[in-house]
Amino acid sequence: MQKFEEVECAICNSQSRFEVSKNGQHNIPINLVLCKNCGLGYLSPRWNADSYFNFYSKEYDSYYRPSLIEEINTTNPEKNAIIQRFQKNNLLPESPSDILDIGSGAGENILNLKKIFPNANLFAIEPSEDSQKNLIKNGVKVISSDANSNWEIGNEGKxxxxxxxxVLEHFLNPVEVLKKIQASLKEEGLLYIAVPNNLRPTKNLESKWFRVVHTYYFNKYSLKNILHKSGLEAIIMQEGDELNNHELFTIVRKSKKPLETKISSAHFEEQRKVFMDxxxxxxxxxxxxxSRLLRAIGKS
Ligand SMILES: [Zn+2]
Incomplete structure (x- = not known):
């Protein structure tokens, strides 16, 4: 049986909220709300940490990664979206010594990075037991099964x-995890983040877009705010490209000075309109x- 907890906005700590929906994918009930103060989307009340951890270690793959091992393809690393986006922005590091993939799954991205950086040491944080086995088999060291653990201790500046x-949209405490990441990055290290772009969702919000495993619903405003709150800053941030139009991605570094969050109810209004429409x-x-026709002919 799932246990529930109430949370406040992770960016501005407000409890003033607008209820968006109680229906999520796979008919799992959710409580999706928007912060009326800053527009961050989040689940509250939501499952507590134990309920989520059990779900991820035992059930998540059966819902979302039905054939995870077979899907991994490392024959064309230049086709990997992460590598392409770094290259397009001239930000691909020359010879990274230590690469960490948080929520790596069975290793699709880190094993492609291994192809272009054969000398790098590879690390992962991943809760799924099946995925961990595949990572270890392929030379990736699993440093923790839980991004909330104290994995950063002893790995500062590494x-x-x-x-x-x-992954960020799955966390229970995104600011805490981003602060651990900030501490464990090298001074000139880079962080890649991709999340669903909630200002450009796909159709069928309640049966596809809203998910019990997505505890946070970011857009370009809230993603920037949460980075600033965590001592990080975006070098580039982009709303979609030809690879995925519904994704928001950013390449991030440690900020040299504290950066302020920009809280605006206009951001809430913009997000509310997208979800309600x-x-x-x-x-x-x-x-x-x-939608029914597309499903019947197998296109959806
Ligand atoms: Zn807020």
Whole structure:
């Protein structure tokens, strides 16, 4: 049985919230709210840490990674989205010594990075037992099964590159984890983050986009704010590209001086409108028919 906990906004600590939806993917009930003060989306009340940890270590792969080992392809590392985005922005490090992939799954990204950086030491934090086995088999050292543990102690200033691909939106305490990352980055180290872009969601919000495992719903404003709160700053931040139009990604470094968060109710209004318009459109009979047809012919 899942246990629940109440949380406040992770950016501005406000408890003033707007209720968006109680329905998530796979018919798992959720409580998605938006902070009326700053526009951050989050679940509250949500499952507590034990409930989530059990879900990730035992059930997550059966929902989201049905054939995880077979899917890994490292024959064309230059086609990997992370590598392409670093290259396009001229930010690919020359010879990173230590690379950490947090929430690596079975290793799709870190094993592609291994191809282009054969001399780098590879590390991962990953809760799934099956994924851990595949990582270890391929020469990746699993330093922890839990990003909330004190994995950064003894690893301060160590990593030249840290990857957080579709992971930040799963955390229970994103600021705490980002501060651990900040502490464990080399002075000139880089962090890659990709999250779903909640200002550009896909259709069918309640059956696809809203998920019990997504505890936070970021956009370009809240992602920047949470970085600043954690002593980090974006070098580039981009809303989608030809590889994925619904993704928000950023390449980040340690900030040299404290940066302020920008709190604005206009950010809340913008996010609220996107979600409310999306929910209304999903209930439009023509849209429902279109989704059913696409599903029937196997296109959705
Ligand atoms: Zn807030």
């Amino acid at each position: 990593y030249s590159l840290i990857i957080l691909r579709h 999306g929910l209304k459109n999903d209930k439009n009979p023509i849209q429902i028919l279109k």
